[in-house]
Amino acid sequence: MNQLKRFSTRAVHAGLDCLPEGATTPPLFQTSAFAFPSAQEGVRRFQQEEGYVYSRYGNPTVHAAEQRLASLEGSEDALLCSSGMFAITCSLLSLLQVGDHLISEESVYGGTYSLFNQLFPRWGIEVTWVDTLDADAIRKALRASTRVLYLETPANPLLKVLPLAELAEFAQQNNLISVVDSTFGTPYHQTPLALGCDLVIHSATKFLGGHGDLTAGVVAGNHAQIERVRKQYHRLMGGMLSPFEAFLLARGLQTLPLRMERISATALTLAHFLQKEPAVFCVHYPGLESHPQHEIACRQMQNGFGGVLAFEMKEGFAAAVRFLDSLQLILRAASLGDVNTLIMHPASSSHRALSLEERRVLGIGAGLLRLSVGLEDPIDLQEDLKQAFSCIAK
Numbered sequence: 001m002n003q004l005k006r007f008s009t010r011a012v013h014a015g016l017d018c019l020p021e022g023a024t025t026p027p028l029f030q031t032s033a034f035a036f037p038s039a040q041e042g043v044r045r046f047q048q049e050e051g052y053v054y055s056r057y058g059n060p061t062v063h064a065a066e067q068r069l070a071s072l073e074g075s076e077d078a079l080l081c082s083s084g085m086f087a088i089t090c091s092l093l094s095l096l097q098v099g100d101h102l103i104s105e106e107s108v109y110g111g112t113y114s115l116f117n118q119l120f121p122r123w124g125i126e127v128t129w130v131d132t133l134d135a136d137a138i139r140k141a142l143r144a145s146t147r148v149l150y151l152e153t154p155a156n157p158l159l160k161v162l163p164l165a166e167l168a169e170f171a172q173q174n175n176l177i178s179v180v181d182s183t184f185g186t187p188y189h190q191t192p193l194a195l196g197c198d199l200v201i202h203s204a205t206k207f208l209g210g211h212g213d214l215t216a217g218v219v220a221g222n223h224a225q226i227e228r229v230r231k232q233y234h235r236l237m238g239g240m241l242s243p244f245e246a247f248l249l250a251r252g253l254q255t256l257p258l259r260m261e262r263i264s265a266t267a268l269t270l271a272h273f274l275q276k277e278p279a280v281f282c283v284h285y286p287g288l289e290s291h292p293q294h295e296i297a298c299r300q301m302q303n304g305f306g307g308v309l310a311f312e313m314k315e316g317f318a319a320a321v322r323f324l325d326s327l328q329l330i331l332r333a334a335s336l337g338d339v340n341t342l343i344m345h346p347a348s349s350s351h352r353a354l355s356l357e358e359r360r361v362l363g364i365g366a367g368l369l370r371l372s373v374g375l376e377d378p379i380d381l382q383e384d385l386k387q388a389f390s391c392i393a394k
């Protein structure tokens with residue numbers, strides 16, 4: 001798809017040109033294998049890696065969704081995976097080996113934190129956690145064996161925003177590959193590759209799929225890098241996306257700009273509302289002027305600031321629990337980026353594997369709640385929050 005076309009056009013057209021018979025939407029190729037018209041053709045497809053042979057190697061529905069994602073990220077290529085966690089794992093394994101060192105931003109999704117802390121050391125990969133807003137701290141963490149700078153922005157769950165252009169430049173100067181988890185940003189709001197980063201990763205389970213009905217991950221970057229992940233790790237470790245989930249994802253992507261426009265506008269309204277609520281101690285949302293990296297967010301995000309916000313209850317855990325139980329419309333659920341507005345308590349869910357001290361350092365308090373805004377009427381959402389606050393005030 002022509003990159004000169006605008007985002008909404010690419011969201012519906014990209015990926016169609018690789019489909020047979022002029023299909024106007026990616027058809028579902030729900031098949032494990034592809035028969036060869038002749039033995040010779042089978043030999044050719046295996047030797048030249050052209051055409052489809054087996055869905056773990058490639059599938060037209062998955063390929064169409066990958067091309068659509070690549071177009072939206074402005075990348076040469078993209079690779080779909082069975083989950084966001086697998087996209088992170090296989091991308092990093094393609095860049096790191098025994099004895100290598102990774103510098104990671106300290107504010108990352110809890111699953112990523114556990115992967116780096118629990119599994120990477122077993123595979124001989126060392127990790128240093130750094131506040132990547134502190135340039136001196138990154139410089140001090142550098143070693144001769146450092147290969148990757150791992151970032152997540154806006155970060156889960158406190159919405160910390162990182163200056164991607166500066167960090168990508170630092171990575172380039174020091175021969176590091178910069179990898180960014182852009183799940184909260186979505187390509188509608190930010191495109192890290194355009195800012196100089198090397199690889200961008202998403203949990204496509206979230207806003208990209210957008211309907212809470214699939215689990216998927218994606219990594220996007222230049223063709224050589226994606227081929228390396230695909231051939232050396234993804235294929236052999238078997239973490240491909242199923243055709244049906246790719247079909248749902250390609251369908252969900254068509255409305256990404258419409259959904260994000262509405263969702264980010266509602267999120268900003270709710271963030272302002274929560275700021276005025278006496279039971280709330282602090283609201284974290286990059287669109288608020290009070291957000292510590294608001295200026296960076298304004299510089300590197302477009303069309304709004306995404307659909308996730310977090311807020312801290314003054315009265316801590318007990319108030320958070322009573323508040324959650326008082327909600328009538330907003331769903332208590334662990335994911336985000338759904339059509340439904342979802343709320344969860346990070347300290348007891350996504351970040352439960354962290355020690356109390358680790359959570360304290362990261363600022364994940366017992367009274368923190370994370371809200372993922374959906375497509376309901378903003379007035380209904382505000383009314384639900386209001387009635388829940390009045391319940392806990394009694």
Ligand SMILES: Cc1ncc(COP(=O)(O)O)c(C=O)c1O
Binds near residue numbers: 083183217
């Ligand atoms: C920022 C971020 N990255 C990665 C993941 C992992 O994605 P998945 O659940 O699709 O494996 C999550 C999951 O919540 C996330 O929030």
